[in-house]
Amino acid sequence: MSQISYALGRGYLASVRLYAQHWMWRFQLGYLLHPTIPQDKEDLKIADVACGTGIWLIEAARTLPASTQLDGYDISPAQYPPKEWLPKNVNLNVFDMLDPVPKELIGKYDVVHVGLIVMVVRNENPTPVLNNLTALLKPGGYLQWDESDMNSLTVTPADGLTPHPRFDEYLSSRTNGYEKDKERFLISTAPPCRWATQIDNLFIGHGLELCFYQRLPIKDEIKKPWTDVQVTAAGEQIKNVVIPACKEGEEPSPEKWLQLLDGLVAESQQNQAHTMDMIIAVGRKAMQ
Numbered sequence: 001m002s003q004i005s006y007a008l009g010r011g012y013l014a015s016v017r018l019y020a021q022h023w024m025w026r027f028q029l030g031y032l033l034h035p036t037i038p039q040d041k042e043d044l045k046i047a048d049v050a051c052g053t054g055i056w057l058i059e060a061a062r063t064l065p066a067s068t069q070l071d072g073y074d075i076s077p078a079q080y081p082p083k084e085w086l087p088k089n090v091n092l093n094v095f096d097m098l099d100p101v102p103k104e105l106i107g108k109y110d111v112v113h114v115g116l117i118v119m120v121v122r123n124e125n126p127t128p129v130l131n132n133l134t135a136l137l138k139p140g141g142y143l144q145w146d147e148s149d150m151n152s153l154t155v156t157p158a159d160g161l162t163p164h165p166r167f168d169e170y171l172s173s174r175t176n177g178y179e180k181d182k183e184r185f186l187i188s189t190a191p192p193c194r195w196a197t198q199i200d201n202l203f204i205g206h207g208l209e210l211c212f213y214q215r216l217p218i219k220d221e222i223k224k225p226w227t228d229v230q231v232t233a234a235g236e237q238i239k240n241v242v243i244p245a246c247k248e249g250e251e252p253s254p255e256k257w258l259q260l261l262d263g264l265v266a267e268s269q270q271n272q273a274h275t276m277d278m279i280i281a282v283g284r285k286a287m288q
């Protein structure tokens, strides 16, 4: 089991954030599984790893044949709905995706989906995660990875002019904080996540045939809810990770962090968009 805890909350507000993110991704992409992945086969086996609330699978069950098996895995079941409320073909399980893949899951799935796992990848090294995701696939199976590219974090005012000093401070505190205290910031979204700009090459390097790769900036229509969600996540990280790790007498103090958070909220209400690009990559495992 991974030793480092999780920076985001798992309470009801964190679930609201995940549901909102999920539907914003759908709104922008218009699909759950990219059309390059064959989806009309009977008895497809699909896994969603680090599935959070399980909503991706629950929605997939509405459009895929009833014979599809939809299995979710997450290190914590805290955000799962009760099994009584799940579609009959959805099963949610507990699994640490950094642990070795159990024998019975090796080569089990036609499709593996994973989304928004910047906080799961440790030490800027996605190889253990990719090895496990590909181990779950049958020969010829497909991996779809949807990720937010933290390298492209940017703040843009609606009028193109209004300055955003608190967001600037926040973004530079993330970068500086990571350089100063890697272990602490590794569990927030502060790590550089440079690998996220390389998912296409990573797929190829891990023996996958790259079937689809796209980088998408956030559309204007969803900049407002996207920003609200990002500010919520920033609040969770500041309160869950950054403040508890503050040392007595050291700057920035917990009060300064809370003032910064108030500043982010205020600037986001003054039509500053805080966004990053979406990345979608689809790869196919070799037949043998």
Ligand SMILES: C[S@@+](CC[C@H](N)C(=O)[O-])C[C@H]1O[C@@H](n2cnc3c(N)ncnc32)[C@H](O)[C@@H]1O
Binding pocket: 002, 006, 018, 019, 021, 022, 049, 050, 051, 052, 053, 073, 074, 075, 076, 095, 096, 097, 098, 114, 115, 116, 117, 119, 120
């Ligand atoms: C940002 S959430 C994304 C959830 C879901 N994929 C979505 O898009 O709504 C990241 C998820 O990764 C899970 N997670 C963190 N570390 C994990 C690990 N080592 N193995 C499996 N899941 C993990 C968290 O519990 C959380 O549900």
